[in-house]
Amino acid sequence: MNEFQSIVSAQWLADNLNNPNLVIVDCRFRLADPQWGYQQYLVSHITGAFYLDLDQDLSSPLHPKKYGGRHPLPDPNALAAKLEVIGITRGETLVVAYDDFKGAFAARLWWLLRYFGHDQVALLDGGWPAWTRGGYPQSSQLPTRQPGKFSPQVQSDWIVGIETVKAKRDLPSVALIDSRAGDRYRGETEPTDPIAGHIPGAVNSFWGLVLDEQGFFLPKQTQQQLWTPYQDAEELILYCGSGVTACVNLFSLDQLGYKNTKLYPGGWSDWCSDQSS
The missing domain is CATH 3.40.250.10 (Rhodanese-like domain)
Known part of the structure; x- marks a missing residue:
């Protein structure tokens, strides 16, 4: 785990697709079309990748008076439950996040995981475009894996x-x-x-x-x-x-x-x- 870097290349990820301790997360999203990312994921994604949605997973519902911003931080326990479903165990699982927008949405997951006490997370350098240009494995199948265990430790001073x-x-x-x-x-x-x-x-x-x-x-x-x-x-x-x-x-x-x-x-x-x- 010590050799795990916070930026990984498409080649590195391709070489590690069968790593049982690796979870890949697709974070593609469009602010103007919130359904677009998941629709693209269903068409094709990195083989074995799960999908997390900016609005539904990586944010909390908007305050009724609109205070707190357009994407309030998610409830720790709510996100933890979703992370467990896709097989992430805090402090153990290696997570690689990607999108197709220069890391704009994948970085939100990177930050959130660390904010909740999980440091083993990286961004895919070049994202989905680099993966597709390299001709690496893609799939439209929805992955499954054993649930993880994620007890969040919020870094409140961040x-x-x-x-x-x-x-x-x-x-x-x-x-x-x-x-x-x-x-x-x-x-x-x-x-x-x-x-x-x-x-x-x-x-x-x-x-x-x-x-x-x-x-x-x-x-x-x-x-x-x-x-x-x-x-x-x-x-x-x-x-x-x-x-x-x-x-x-x-x-x-x-x-x-x-x-x-x-x-x-x-x-x-x-x-x-x-x-x-």
Whole structure:
């Protein structure tokens, strides 16, 4: 287990498809078409992969007043039950997550598993496109396996809420990083939330900058250059629209050894709902 890396290649995964301790999770999703990912999974997926849905599995139902953001973190026990069904045992099972959107949704599962105390999780570098280009095994069959055992150990200090963001956003020792695209950060466009703009005091580092055009993570030295402006901060608080794509930046920072990172899961969707109330 020590040789297990948090980024694995398609070749590595193909070589390990028959590993009885490996669970592969398909996280394909489209915000504008929530059923699309599962429909694609039913057509074809990595052989042996299970499917977890961003809305149904990796998030909790929306608050009736819309506070908390568009993708609230899932209830620990509810997600744990689903992880057990697909054979994941906390602290033991090797998990590889993938999607077809540069890791935007797979990284949410990566972060959640670690947030719930399971560190043996990796992203498939290049995702589904790399797998298909390589001609590796695909299937439309739904897999089955023995249930796992997952008792979540929540790392509660990994997240912050809106009141903490309000209190810390102007502190010189804290870097508040908006992970959305630059045009959304600048308020030039807002395709999803009712108000455009960003949290006052936040800087922008688009999550897609840590990957190349094909969805492979850039060399660590190149990624490090993106984070150099914040290397002296005592705390890095990251957010995006609703706590999903910020996880790609958190993955990058984790690869580089940053331990002072936190996620504001509600993100801009939570912040602007509070401001407009």
